[in-house]
Amino acid sequence: RYGRTWESGSGNLHFSLLLKPNNKDVVSVSVLSFIGAVAMVLVISDLSRTREIKMSYKWPNDILIDEKKVAGILLESDFCQNQINFVVIGIGVNIISNPNNMTYPTTNLKDEGINEIIPRILLTRFLDKFSDLYKKWSDFGFTPIRNLWLHNAFNLNKEILINLADKQLKGIFRDLDKDGNLILEQENKMMYSISSGEIFKWDSHKTK
Secondary structure (H helix, E strand, O other), rough: OOOOOOOOOOOHHHHHEOOOOOOOOOOHHHHHHHHHHHHHHHHHHOOOOOOOOEEEEEOOOOEEEEOEEEEEEEEEEEOOOOEEEEEEEEEEEEEOOOOOOOOOEEEEOOOOOOOOOHHHHHHHHHHHHHHHHHHHHHHHHHHHHHHHHHHOOOOOOOOEEOOOOOOOOEEEEEEOOOOOOEEOOOOOOOOEEEEEEEOOOOOOOOEE
């Protein structure tokens, strides 16, 4: 995104998952990145049961450990007249190394004390967990996934700055809506639904 290079060294996990959801429109499949994030955090947490780690979700598509990015997710889709033909979910996880030339802090599982993670095992576990959550989404909608995501949402109910395509917005991250859009409350108490953007200044928030 934003013209940036996605780096992943040997020993890390990076893959693409092709999905063909039935009877879904362009807006509804945007929540698939949240399903991927929740599935990956549940798997990593299970694999690290001997070590307590603080994992969180940074809207819209990053996974953090102690406020440092350890994984990212991107969606691409093909559609006709708003009906989805297919969706590609790209996921990268820093297992043994991470890029250092970023504008935000990064980490990897090994440095966080989660050792001996084999990429193929992590992928297999992820696919099993993702399949379960994907079926739950297909049967019951986004609400169950949304609740899981919000439980560990980074900066929820805190003041944030968001970079949009043409401006910056400042406010309090209050919620996700049914399509995964971020609900931002500004000082005038107006609520804004934001479909895409970049949260930054991670270290300058205060709880309201």
